[in-house]
Amino acid sequence: MTRPARPFEHDGIAFGCDYNPEQWAPDVWDEDIALMQQAGVDLVAINIFGWSHLEPREGEFDFSGLDDIIGRLHAAGIRVNLGTGTSSPPAWLTRAHPEVLPMVEDGTRRYPGGRQAWCPSSPVFRAAALRLVEAVAGRYGEHPAVSLWHVSNELGCHNALCHCDVSAAAFRGWLRAKYGTIDGLNRAWGTAFWSQTYREWDEIGTPRATLSSRNPGQMLDFHRFSSDELLSYYRAEADVIRRLSSAPITTNFMVTAHIENLDYWSWAGDMDVVANDHYLDHRLDDPNAELSFAADLSRGLGGGAPWILMEHSTGAVNWQPLNKAKSAGEILRNSLTHVARGADGVCFFQWRASLQGSEKFHSAMLPHAGTDSAVWREVVALGGIVDRIGEVAGSRVEASAALVFSWESWWATQNESRPSKALGYLDQVHAAYAALHAQGLTVDIVAPGADLSAYRLVVVPGLHLVRAAEAAVITDWIAAGGTALVTFYSGTVDEEDRVWAGGYTGPFRDALGLRIEEFAPVEPGTPLHLSDGGTAHLWSERSHVTTARVEASFSDGPSEGHPAVTRNTWGSGAAWYLATLPSAADYRALIARLADEAGVPPAARVCGATDAVEIVRRRGVDASFLFIVNHGSAPIVVEATGRELVCGTEVSGHVDVPGGAVRIIREEAAA
Numbered sequence: 001m002t003r004p005a006r007p008f009e010h011d012g013i014a015f016g017c018d019y020n021p022e023q024w025a026p027d028v029w030d031e032d033i034a035l036m037q038q039a040g041v042d043l044v045a046i047n048i049f050g051w052s053h054l055e056p057r058e059g060e061f062d063f064s065g066l067d068d069i070i071g072r073l074h075a076a077g078i079r080v081n082l083g084t085g086t087s088s089p090p091a092w093l094t095r096a097h098p099e100v101l102p103m104v105e106d107g108t109r110r111y112p113g114g115r116q117a118w119c120p121s122s123p124v125f126r127a128a129a130l131r132l133v134e135a136v137a138g139r140y141g142e143h144p145a146v147s148l149w150h151v152s153n154e155l156g157c158h159n160a161l162c163h164c165d166v167s168a169a170a171f172r173g174w175l176r177a178k179y180g181t182i183d184g185l186n187r188a189w190g191t192a193f194w195s196q197t198y199r200e201w202d203e204i205g206t207p208r209a210t211l212s213s214r215n216p217g218q219m220l221d222f223h224r225f226s227s228d229e230l231l232s233y234y235r236a237e238a239d240v241i242r243r244l245s246s247a248p249i250t251t252n253f254m255v256t257a258h259i260e261n262l263d264y265w266s267w268a269g270d271m272d273v274v275a276n277d278h279y280l281d282h283r284l285d286d287p288n289a290e291l292s293f294a295a296d297l298s299r300g301l302g303g304g305a306p307w308i309l310m311e312h313s314t315g316a317v318n319w320q321p322l323n324k325a326k327s328a329g330e331i332l333r334n335s336l337t338h339v340a341r342g343a344d345g346v347c348f349f350q351w352r353a354s355l356q357g358s359e360k361f362h363s364a365m366l367p368h369a370g371t372d373s374a375v376w377r378e379v380v381a382l383g384g385i386v387d388r389i390g391e392v393a394g395s396r397v398e399a400s401a402a403l404v405f406s407w408e409s410w411w412a413t414q415n416e417s418r419p420s421k422a423l424g425y426l427d428q429v430h431a432a433y434a435a436l437h438a439q440g441l442t443v444d445i446v447a448p449g450a451d452l453s454a455y456r457l458v459v460v461p462g463l464h465l466v467r468a469a470e471a472a473v474i475t476d477w478i479a480a481g482g483t484a485l486v487t488f489y490s491g492t493v494d495e496e497d498r499v500w501a502g503g504y505t506g507p508f509r510d511a512l513g514l515r516i517e518e519f520a521p522v523e524p525g526t527p528l529h530l531s532d533g534g535t536a537h538l539w540s541e542r543s544h545v546t547t548a549r550v551e552a553s554f555s556d557g558p559s560e561g562h563p564a565v566t567r568n569t570w571g572s573g574a575a576w577y578l579a580t581l582p583s584a585a586d587y588r589a590l591i592a593r594l595a596d597e598a599g600v601p602p603a604a605r606v607c608g609a610t611d612a613v614e615i616v617r618r619r620g621v622d623a624s625f626l627f628i629v630n631h632g633s634a635p636i637v638v639e640a641t642g643r644e645l646v647c648g649t650e651v652s653g654h655v656d657v658p659g660g661a662v663r664i665i666r667e668e669a670a671a
């Protein structure tokens with residue numbers, strides 16, 4: 001990606017939060033701002049849920065509260081990340097126009113009383129929202145405090161897939177533009193199956209709930225349409241702002257576990273700076289690895305450019321089955337891991353913990369307990385560190401390995417009818433990433449079809465849906481000397497969800513040097529033993545190598561005797577294939593072997609246990625910055641020379657990193 005027309009300018013690394021002053025009386029605002037200054041907060045997102053305050057009745061605007069708070073923040077030297085305020089419609093709008101309410105797949109509406117209760121295709125909602133944006137951007141567009149625009153909030157978090165009649169009509173329009181003819185659509189969706197052939201455009205709807213499984217082509221296109229529809233909404237708001245303000249514009253992405261509805265590869269080019277929200281998800285096997293993955297993907301979306309962590313938490317969230325508090329030092333480790341992986345801003349949801357509303361048990365920078373609390377002290381400590389590492393801003397993360405990630409594959413994999421319900425796309429990605437992460441390798445996350453020439457090792461986990469041209473980029477790169485690992489279920493269908501016939505892995509088949517005849521998944525929890533002593537689970541396949549060498553085969557299970565791990569020489573490179581999901585230790589050992597073969601080193605050498613350590617280097621013009629995050633409780637020693645910025649000491653040859661600590665070494669650039 002080229003440098004955006006409107007770069008986000010900030011002095012050093014931004015440190016901030018969402019701030020909802022509407023929830024508090026103005027006398028609290030002074031205390032808030034004084035404490036923000038104490039913590040080093042210098043970027044505050046406001047007006048995220050402002051609509052019912054700014055426009056209490058249709059067409060009647062009242063900016064007095066927002067004028068006041070922006071003025072106070074400005075006087076305190078705090079920059080404003082200004083929300084357009086449109087994320088949740090006010091009651092008067094949904095009462096007067098109930099047709100803006102979204103409809104879920106069973107054909108029932110969802111009502112106001114929560115948030116984001118609007119249909120992305122609704123022209124009524126859009127007109128009302130754009131009128132508000134016009135008023136807000138007109139009033140504050142050139143306000144000196146406003147350094148960033150925050151369009152809506154987490155677009156599509158709740159309302160991405162709307163099935164109302166307005167959405168259905170918009171979907172038809174999108175399909176017409178894509179296919180031109182109804183025959184083209186019938187071919188793409190395979191409607192010859194189950195008597196689904198369409199004769200008229202008006203016969204087509206969104207994939208509402210059915211008695212049986214739904215047409216997978218229709219589901220896939222509905223995902224694409226829904227992502228595009230919200231992007232068009234984002235563009236409509238951004239167009240208004242661009243006319244009235246010269247500040248950069250973004251919206252907060254949700255690159256985080258379990259949220260799959262928007263294809264951010266197609267969105268990212270519209271952002272002046274990529275911004276992401278991330279929350280640790282304790283339902284996962286390895287929440288820390290997922291945090292790093294999300295950070296790497298956020299960086300990947302901006303083509304490697306620095307990005308902003310717009311929200312994360314100081315402690316528990318309120319929306320998981322069990323909402324865990326953070327341990328001592330975890331705020332620092334989490335925040336600085338994001339910075340290590342390219343964030344030039346770390347912000348939290350939210351400033352002051354709410355006393356009311358459904359997020360009153362969500363953590364905040366200033367907790368219910370007030371400033372005499374461990375959370376507050378850690379927030380202030382973090383603010384101090386962020387201040388000291390300002391020079392890191394603008395530097396770029398170094399990576400010589402990449403992982404190919406695709407929202408389309410995510411959607412296609414989650415098809416209602418698949419070989420095993422236990423097979424999830426993100427699980428495959430996380431397992432591969434966790435192995436790279438445990439091995440200490442820094443990874444760029446790239447889109448299918450992206451240029452791979454900067455990398456020596458590429459991992460392609462479960463890339464179920466792939467276009468011939470995207471696969472060719474990977475196989476040509478291998479032929480030119482790259483080392484790749486492709487994992488099972490990759491190359492199964494094309495962009496129309498049509499199976500690549502002739503043996504699975506389709507367009508990867510020749511490069512991998514094997515032919516898969518049949519998938520043979522196993523019950524979750526059933527161990528599979530491999531001939532090299534490894535164990536695996538979830539998946540096996542019956543295949544035959546053509547030119548590949550078998551590195552390990554299944555010793556038991558439904559594919560006994562068939563290859564589990566293979567390596568094929570392809571041109572001057574190596575194409576590895578993994579036909580199962582190995583144990584975490586075996587996956588890591590495999591990655592270690594490939595990294596060794598490809599000549600991909602970790603960012604620095606660690607003495608002692610390395611499992612719970614992550615080390616990433618950001619390279620700047622005058623210096624580079626080595627980030628070391630020790631998630632474990634045991635101290636470690638890492639090879640490093642330079643000035644350590646957390647403690648402010650010089651280190652020469654090595655640095656001691658106590659359990660739970662973060663160290664950041666400023667290394668002089670090589671002459």
Ligand code: GLA
Binds near residue numbers: 154279318362
């Ligand atoms: C999202 C939203 C915030 C808040 C947090 C809670 O990120 O953008 O408004 O609801 O979740 O975790």
